[in-house]
Amino acid sequence: MMALEYDENIVVIDAGLMFPEEEMLGVDLVLPDVTYLAERKEKVLGFLLTHGHEDHVGALPYILPKVNAPIYGSRLTLGFIKNKLREHKLVEQADLREVKAGDVVELGPFKTEFIHVAHSIPDTTALAIETPVGMVVHSGDFKMDQTPVDMRPTDMARLSHFGDHGVMLLMSDSTNAERDGFTPSERTIGEAFQELFGQCPGRIIISTFASNIYRIQQALNTAARYKRKVAVIGRSMVNNLTIAQELGYIQMPGDIMIKVQDINKEPDEKLVILSSGSQGEPLSALTRIAAQEHPQVKLKSGDTVILSATPIPGNEELVSRTINNCYKHGARVFYSARNRVHASGHASREELKLMLNL
Numbered sequence: 001m002m003a004l005e006y007d008e009n010i011v012v013i014d015a016g017l018m019f020p021e022e023e024m025l026g027v028d029l030v031l032p033d034v035t036y037l038a039e040r041k042e043k044v045l046g047f048l049l050t051h052g053h054e055d056h057v058g059a060l061p062y063i064l065p066k067v068n069a070p071i072y073g074s075r076l077t078l079g080f081i082k083n084k085l086r087e088h089k090l091v092e093q094a095d096l097r098e099v100k101a102g103d104v105v106e107l108g109p110f111k112t113e114f115i116h117v118a119h120s121i122p123d124t125t126a127l128a129i130e131t132p133v134g135m136v137v138h139s140g141d142f143k144m145d146q147t148p149v150d151m152r153p154t155d156m157a158r159l160s161h162f163g164d165h166g167v168m169l170l171m172s173d174s175t176n177a178e179r180d181g182f183t184p185s186e187r188t189i190g191e192a193f194q195e196l197f198g199q200c201p202g203r204i205i206i207s208t209f210a211s212n213i214y215r216i217q218q219a220l221n222t223a224a225r226y227k228r229k230v231a232v233i234g235r236s237m238v239n240n241l242t243i244a245q246e247l248g249y250i251q252m253p254g255d256i257m258i259k260v261q262d263i264n265k266e267p268d269e270k271l272v273i274l275s276s277g278s279q280g281e282p283l284s285a286l287t288r289i290a291a292q293e294h295p296q297v298k299l300k301s302g303d304t305v306i307l308s309a310t311p312i313p314g315n316e317e318l319v320s321r322t323i324n325n326c327y328k329h330g331a332r333v334f335y336s337a338r339n340r341v342h343a344s345g346h347a348s349r350e351e352l353k354l355m356l357n358l
């Protein structure tokens with residue numbers, strides 16, 4: 001979360017939350033301190049959102065009661081937020097305003113253009129904010145994926161346009177800032193799925209971030225190619241898939257979905273289970289499956305578990321425990337430390353340099 005202030009005007013960029021670190025016992029969520037904004041709430045002209053990840057929008061339900069201003073974001077971003085606000089009974093109070101890449105929003109002295117960037121969730125944007133003292137470009141989370149699943153690479157032409165006209169302040173960073181080279185394309189994971197599915201004798205259980213719509217789409221496509229049916233388990237996975245499908249961000253490759261209660265009617269070699277819990281969260285579907293505590297899915301030999309995610313720092317132990325449990329119950333496990341089953345959504349060093357050069 002970040003705020004730009006000029007005279008009597010404030011715009012807020014993103015409103016994310018953090019998950020507690022291991023030593024924060026009893027803490028569920030870490031929220032930004034908005035005292036400064038709450039004390040000046042009549043000056044806040046709007047929230048400008050870059051994308052729908054929790055660490056960028058997750059704090060909104062907690063902030064809106066204190067600072068209520070129009071919320072600008074792309075269609076999928078607002079789709080996810082609306083669902084969250086509904087859970088908090090705040091959707092009526094929220095003033096959600098949909099924007100798309102290329103749109104310009106004028107709020108007091110701030111004129112903001114939304115620029116498309118590739119990331120691990122569709123509809124992600126960077127922001128070019130014209131201010132009275134100069135141009136501010138906020139890259140948000142991005143990668144320079146040349147072959148993204150939706151074939152919409154980062155809009156380098158537009159970024160370079162602003163570069164040519166002079167940028168006073170570039171705000172750009174990446175969790176992969178220490179990683180050399182370029183982050184692999186999201187599309188490589190579809191290829192990896194294609195290869196892996198061919199080697200799986202029985203059921204395939206895939207877990208990824210529930211917001212990674214591209215990954216889910218690639219899993220669905222591969223399942224369809226192998227004539228496997230797909231059941232989805234885990235609340236976040238079911239919710240996000242429903243929203244993304246309603247808004248047109250997921251295309252179902254034919255009639256492949258089945259209800260989780262029907263999984264035993266399908267032969268093992270014709271089944272994929274798409275599960276939430278890629279971070280080993282204690283009550284999540286995959287964790288319960290791995291511990292043989294899930295009411296509908298019990299692991300058995302012949303099963304393959306694909307953990308298509310990396311542990312967020314701090315979650316390593318939980319994820320390792322899940323992997324160990326899967327092995328213990330006879331499943332084969334493919335995970336990012338050993339297999340090419342995950343590609344990050346964040347820029348590596350060469351991509352950060354490219355952003356600087358643009």
Ligand SMILES: [Zn+2]
Pocket residue numbers: 051053056119141
């Ligand atoms: Zn993100």
